[in-house]
Amino acid sequence: MRGRLSSTAMPILDALHLARLQFAFTVSFHIVFPAISIGMAAFLAVLEGLWLKTGKDYYKDMFLFWSKIFAVGFGMGVVSGVVMSYEFGTNWGGFSTFAGPITGVLLTYEVLTAFFLEAGFLGVMLFGWDKVGRRAHFFATVMVAVGTLISTFWILASNSFMQTPQGYSIVDGKLYPQDWLKIIFNPSFPYRLAHMTIAAFIVAGFLVAATGAYHLLKGRRDEPVKRSFSMALWMLLLLTPLQIVVGDAHGLNTRQYQPAKIAAIEGLWETEHGGTALNLVGLPDMQAEQTKYAIQIPHLGSLILTHSWDGEIKGLKEFPAQDRPYSPIVFWTFRIMAGLGMLMLLLVLLGVLLRKGGKLYEARWFQRFVVLMGPSGIIALLAGWITTEVGRQPWTVYGVFRTSQSASPLDAQQVGVSLLIFVVVYFLVFGTGVYYMLKLMGKGPTHVDHHAAHPHPALENRAMFRPQDAIDG
Numbered sequence: 001m002r003g004r005l006s007s008t009a010m011p012i013l014d015a016l017h018l019a020r021l022q023f024a025f026t027v028s029f030h031i032v033f034p035a036i037s038i039g040m041a042a043f044l045a046v047l048e049g050l051w052l053k054t055g056k057d058y059y060k061d062m063f064l065f066w067s068k069i070f071a072v073g074f075g076m077g078v079v080s081g082v083v084m085s086y087e088f089g090t091n092w093g094g095f096s097t098f099a100g101p102i103t104g105v106l107l108t109y110e111v112l113t114a115f116f117l118e119a120g121f122l123g124v125m126l127f128g129w130d131k132v133g134r135r136a137h138f139f140a141t142v143m144v145a146v147g148t149l150i151s152t153f154w155i156l157a158s159n160s161f162m163q164t165p166q167g168y169s170i171v172d173g174k175l176y177p178q179d180w181l182k183i184i185f186n187p188s189f190p191y192r193l194a195h196m197t198i199a200a201f202i203v204a205g206f207l208v209a210a211t212g213a214y215h216l217l218k219g220r221r222d223e224p225v226k227r228s229f230s231m232a233l234w235m236l237l238l239l240t241p242l243q244i245v246v247g248d249a250h251g252l253n254t255r256q257y258q259p260a261k262i263a264a265i266e267g268l269w270e271t272e273h274g275g276t277a278l279n280l281v282g283l284p285d286m287q288a289e290q291t292k293y294a295i296q297i298p299h300l301g302s303l304i305l306t307h308s309w310d311g312e313i314k315g316l317k318e319f320p321a322q323d324r325p326y327s328p329i330v331f332w333t334f335r336i337m338a339g340l341g342m343l344m345l346l347l348v349l350l351g352v353l354l355r356k357g358g359k360l361y362e363a364r365w366f367q368r369f370v371v372l373m374g375p376s377g378i379i380a381l382l383a384g385w386i387t388t389e390v391g392r393q394p395w396t397v398y399g400v401f402r403t404s405q406s407a408s409p410l411d412a413q414q415v416g417v418s419l420l421i422f423v424v425v426y427f428l429v430f431g432t433g434v435y436y437m438l439k440l441m442g443k444g445p446t447h448v449d450h451h452a453a454h455p456h457p458a459l460e461n462r463a464m465f466r467p468q469d470a471i472d473g
Contacts, residue, residue: 016407018415019091022422024389026083029426031385032378033077038152038197039204040070041145044125046231048141052134058223065224065445066208069437071126074118076433083422091415095396095406099175102168102183103158110154118147149197156196160189162397163388164257175397187257191250192388198243199384202344203377205239207441208232210374213367215444224445226361229370233360237348244341248304255305255313258398261391263316264325265334266301267291271318275310276301281335284327289317291331323394330391337383340376347373 013021044063051059085107088096096104124132124140132140167182168175177183212229255262263269267284268276269291278301282294302311316324347369354360392398396406 015410015412015415019407022419023087029430030080033073035200035203035381036073037077038148038200041148045141045145048138061224062445068440072437091408092406093408098401102175102177106154106158110151114147114151118144156193157184160192161186164188165397165400188253191253194246195250198239199381201239205232205236206374206377210371211441213370217367233351240344240348259314260319261325264327265330267327267331268315269317270315275299276313284331325391325393330387333383333386337380340380
């Protein structure tokens with residue numbers, strides 16, 4: 001995802017910035033659906049494993065319900081991902097020419113290892129209940145989940161190389177690989193892979209928890225609803241604190257390898273010796289080179305970013321003006337992400353207290369809180385990616401190749417028209433898909449008597465996509 005604005009001031013919408021805006025728009029739509037698929041695929045594998053282990057049919061009911069959400073999200077993720085591949089050729093020809101020998105190979109690995117694995121087993125997982133044995137079906141479900149994680153691996157390897165490149169050489173104006181292990185396992189890759197994977201699980205966890213809370217508020221107390229709610233909260237209790245720890249480690253890594261990004265995130269202009277204050281809020285001004293109306297906490301910046309009382313953090317003035325990220329965006333997107341993270345932590349801790357008091361399924365105020373927090377994982381995910389990508393500016397490959405060198409020779413009218421078309425089509429197509437997912441969640445999981453006789457054995461499988469699941473149903 002490319003940054004939206006220049007490093008110094010609000011730019012005019014020339015072809016370059018329109019191309020950046022277009023890619024930011026399309027990838028923001030795209031990233032939500034793989035995140036849902038990654039987290040939901042793992043959840044489905046757990047549900048089917050529990051069903052096989054315990055024989056309790058409500059786990060299968062939950063699987064059948066949540067597999068619908070997964071299927072819609074997976075389909076929209078594939079379609080929206082194809083669009084970005086075309087954008088690399090149409091809008092970012094300079095980048096494709098320069099970095100293609102590395103990034104093109106990494107994305108090819110993703111297709112060959114992950115996409116084919118997912119595609120090969122997806123049909124069995126969704127429609128193979130009465131066609132293969134239980135173990136074979138469970139194996140297919142696990143393979144789909146593994147495929148989503150492999151896809152995450154390669155996508156993050158490619159993007160992390162653009163953040164912290166190593167293991168390459170430049171010959172005749174192109175990047176060429178020298179050491180693939182260094183390219184893949186570049187300095188930021190382990191932290192960003194863990195951070196993104198956990199974020200995807202959190203996205204799915206909050207969607208499941210919010211759906212369960214919604215139906216609890218409507219008075220349902222059947223096992224599929226209660227189990228969805230409870231399992232999601234247990235998962236979030238584990239992952240939310242872990243994400244905070246991983247995010248802290250990622251911040252330390254970013255300070256080491258992308259110090260200008262950290263300075264922009266913190267709205268820090270001067271290098272403060274003897275301890276750096278944290279700007280809780282404020283308005284970074286790129287022209288005035290200061291953060292106006294800042295509310296500061298002395299030494300807290302050092303404690304968070306260096307784990308010491310008097311740690312030193314470089315200010316933006318240490319970097320040439322043309323190399324500075326656009327602080328007003330990343331300053332606030334980071335705080336949105338971090339603020340939601342704190343609300344998530346509060347929610348899961350409240351859930352523990354209510355669970356101990358035996359009031360988890362009866363505390364309506366808490367259930368309303370969970371419903372309200374349902375989209376928080378998605379919002380935090382988008383805020384985090386904006387922080388990462390805008391913070392990399394003005395570089396496409398950090399410190400090596402500038403975004404201004406990456407664009408194709410197009411005029412503003414060409415890019416602007418295609419952007420307008422994307423906006424209209426995306427809201428129509430993917431807006432309809434999201435609406436359908438919300439309709440499905442509004443119906444909620446149903447408990448089916450799996451021991452009752454069916455007129456035809458395939459009817460059980462048809463429960464995955466029943467006529468009443470139509471959008472107007």
